Amino acid sequence: MDGTARKEIPIKRTGAQSELRHRNLALVMRALAAEEDLTRAAVAATVGLTRATVSTLVDELLAAGLLEERGAHRPGTVGRPGTVLALPATGPAGIGAEIGVDHLAACVVDLRGEVRCRTASPAANRGRPAPAVLAELADLIARVTRDAAATDLRPVGVTVAVPGLVGRDRGTVLRAPNLGWEDVPVAAPGPLPTVVDNEANLGALAELWLGGHDRLADFVHVSAEIGIGAALVVEGRLFRGARGFAGELGHVPVRPDGPPCSCGARGCLETFAGERALLRAAGVATAAELRSAAAAGSAAAVRALEQAGEALGIALSGAVNLLDPQAVVVGGPLADLAPWLLPGARRELADRVTDRRWRPQDVVTSRLGRDGVLRGAAYSAVRAVLDDPAAWIHAAAERDRTA
């Protein structure tokens, strides 16, 4: 027993040191993901390590191509002049893919979260056999992968966004009613690790990582296309719930004796603010027509959106009273309708939120537009490198050795 204890000490120490290096490399990468063009001194101040330690870490990241230096310190900031650091536009990249009810898309983003290649095609996916949908998606993924290889990008993984509930292993779509899918495994279409996730979750993560809202780490993200989805970000992390089903804002009761809902209950938010209810109330056939009609001042369209906004505000009031988020972010296709939806939603929130410091401006519209979900998917794949750059460095060394 003593012998074991003696043998164990050096092993433990190495483990702790290696763990420390992994963590510190990740701290530096994430600091530069959050804010670019920092000097080594500014990175040290941000992550709380000494300049000497940061210099060693930065040298290692530069050598691996995970950081790049830029000529001059930006003017107007304190500290001695010097080069600044930034994430590169080359190296690790993430592939995002999106299965919508009426479209498919794929894109590649670099470590900075910039979209570098993108392709999309309209597709009537409702009720179409899943293998056909996945085969067409694999073609799009192969296309953007080829495009990425033509630049200096090396994709590390694929994330597929779907409008449905996803299993905890993130390999299976459990149920996507608008596609007609039940228990569909989403296998890797190529050599890269592939995960699948709910579109509302990926839209929320895009908002967290790329949305440009400073210090917004606790929010409810509402999006909608056919259904109404929401996702909760708490302390900078996606809140998935015990079984992975959190965020079903569309089925929060708004008027418990209201119209029957597709879920079997009555008066859910979706029966007042879902696309079907909205189009019927406005007397139009498509979401595009609804937006045009509202923009043109159609009384029916404006009224339908105002009432949907009120229902949204009632459901969100419950969510805000339960969760106390910093903000509600309206994103995805719903953001296009914000001018007509938000006044009613803000009014209900102002009347119903218990915390007196809640303000109407705590409901914000996403700046990411319709590509938020796709970018979130792609960036979630490349985030793995930010979270553990040491693993990338190790894998790259292995590749060089065996090449």
Add this chain to the structure above:
Amino acid sequence: MDGTARKEIPIKRTGAQSELRHRNLALVMRALAAEEDLTRAAVAATVGLTRATVSTLVDELLAAGLLEERGAHRPGTVGRPGTVLALPATGPAGIGAEIGVDHLAACVVDLRGEVRCRTASPAANRGRPAPAVLAELADLIARVTRDAAATDLRPVGVTVAVPGLVGRDRGTVLRAPNLGWEDVPVAAPGPLPTVVDNEANLGALAELWLGGHDRLADFVHVSAEIGIGAALVVEGRLFRGARGFAGELGHVPVRPDGPPCSCGARGCLETFAGERALLRAAGVATAAELRSAAAAGSAAAVRALEQAGEALGIALSGAVNLLDPQAVVVGGPLADLAPWLLPGARRELADRVTDRRWRPQDVVTSRLGRDGVLRGAAYSAVRAVLDDPAAWIHAAAERDRTA
């Protein structure tokens, strides 16, 4: 710069090792808090360290009086026979205090969470000046502190439970409408560090730590006395929200055009299931009368509770659809009314929860009874020792040195 780097290495290493020791000591303590009477081998298997490492840690904890050995290995379990380990009934203790609308209470719990001393007195605290309330509470705290000292217990801190919103520093009651308090600092009544927390939060923590529900780590805890409070436990931690106000289930809209609520809105859960609404609907004057009337089969009382249960179920459906918890736990004084409240609540949940795996038995009644909040407060104070036993060992050594 090189010199700094050279000097830094040994400091860093020591820091990492010391951090590792702190963490490993806490792992051992928490394993024995979750399950008592474990052998060293069972502890090693639980925490994922080698037996040799665990033996060293256990020896240190035994020497500090933070663990105790019991004679024999319990029969029927695997592994070689040997002594088993448990948390002691002596040593660190936590003091809990409770400010209710109509009572004050204080208690001491040991590391095992057992109540060792307890005192309480009725008090008409509504609208009473805060200094008078706090002075009376200080007397109760002093009394249980003396009682604890007469045994071998050493209190490490005080947690005060209040029916109101508490500031993020947990030193101030921001608003407790049923007491009539606004911005009341709760200063330490003695030499011990004192924090204040919302009673619903402490009730939920008691359920997490002492409730006896195996592996229940994600749940909504509903409690009520005058108002209706809830608290969310997520991944074994209390979810406080961005401003510390999460859990306002009582102000989730149930029927948006319903009766006016004390919060200024309409149709909140509290207007259907709060004490005032319940007593009026049942035609009785006190909560005790309501329970007796329901137990005696009074149609008005049973009907009032059934309707309140339905309203509770509607509000909880929204919470479950948003948060996807493992369970809803009904605790505090509300648990006494569970036989009449739960059927309606379960029916609404079954109809409205989107996740088809939700079952009526996922709504459970707390086994802690009315003392849950007070025990949760006291145990939260002594948990600090479980979370960092090394700090306790260090402080005890300092005391011995200066004694």
